[in-house]
Amino acid sequence: MAQTTTAVNACDAGIWLDNGTLTPTDIGGSANNVDMNFDQEIGEFRTFGSRWPGRLECGKDANFTLNVVYSSAADEAFDILKTWYFASSPGNRTLSVYIPDKNVGSDHFQAECKIEGLSWTAGSDEAGPIMVTVNLLPDGEATLSTLAT
Amino acid sequence: MYRVLKALDTGGGRRIYPGSLVWLDWLDEAGIGILKTVGAICEVHPPPLSILPGWKRRSKRVEKLGLLDVVAFMGATTEMVAEALGVKPNTVDRWKHEVSEWLIVKESNNG
Numbered sequence: 001m002a003q004t005t006t007a008v009n010a011c012d013a014g015i016w017l018d019n020g021t022l023t024p025t026d027i028g029g030s031a032n033n034v035d036m037n038f039d040q041e042i043g044e045f046r047t048f049g050s051r052w053p054g055r056l057e058c059g060k061d062a063n064f065t066l067n068v069v070y071s072s073a074a075d076e077a078f079d080i081l082k083t084w085y086f087a088s089s090p091g092n093r094t095l096s097v098y099i100p101d102k103n104v105g106s107d108h109f110q111a112e113c114k115i116e117g118l119s120w121t122a123g124s125d126e127a128g129p130i131m132v133t134v135n136l137l138p139d140g141e142a143t144l145s146t147l148a149t
Numbered sequence: 150m151y152r153v154l155k156a157l158d159t160g161g162g163r164r165i166y167p168g169s170l171v172w173l174d175w176l177d178e179a180g181i182g183i184l185k186t187v188g189a190i191c192e193v194h195p196p197p198l199s200i201l202p203g204w205k206r207r208s209k210r211v212e213k214l215g216l217l218d219v220v221a222f223m224g225a226t227t228e229m230v231a232e233a234l235g236v237k238p239n240t241v242d243r244w245k246h247e248v249s250e251w252l253i254v255k256e257s258n259n260g
Binding site for chain 2: 103104105108110143144145146147148149
């Protein structure tokens, strides 16, 4: 088969997260990485006389890890995330990732997420910005659609 | 008219699910072309109404309104068709639902 001519990178990917008023907010300007993992539970069995296992499908799950810049401005990624975590009832926020960008035809991955944790290292000898890692877990289905607007 | 093959996000939390029929009138030709290229939609090739089961006589009435094929009929406003044919709008909606079930999907040329 001929080599694909439609490979994409994530240079212009869109990352949006609900802020404190549950308004979708573009946090791409203060984020530089998102790990997206989608899993399915598979059960295996093998019976007498068979060499190959049978497999059954069960539940699905996903998890998302964002790398964001520790910044000071309101409504940037870190401000939204730290306020979310330290709220008395953090609750769910909608995470949307658009690949390769936020234009018609792009893949739109979306989930209502709970914030599992924030972590970073503050080093006295590091001149670069503090990078914060955030783990989000979907509450319910993670969906895929094609952007048509 | 297009058939949705992959769920479409139309903004504001709204989705159009696979199997639905849409006009995509909010998109320009370039946008529609992109959705076709990524396999999210395909064109619907409309048959004449007269070949649909149960539509031999009814199609003659509808064709007098200038609605010669399925897409034209589906695109006409329910109220206009109902008033012109002397039927209830509910009846026209039921006809449209019946017709939409018969729409043919063109197969992709990309193999």
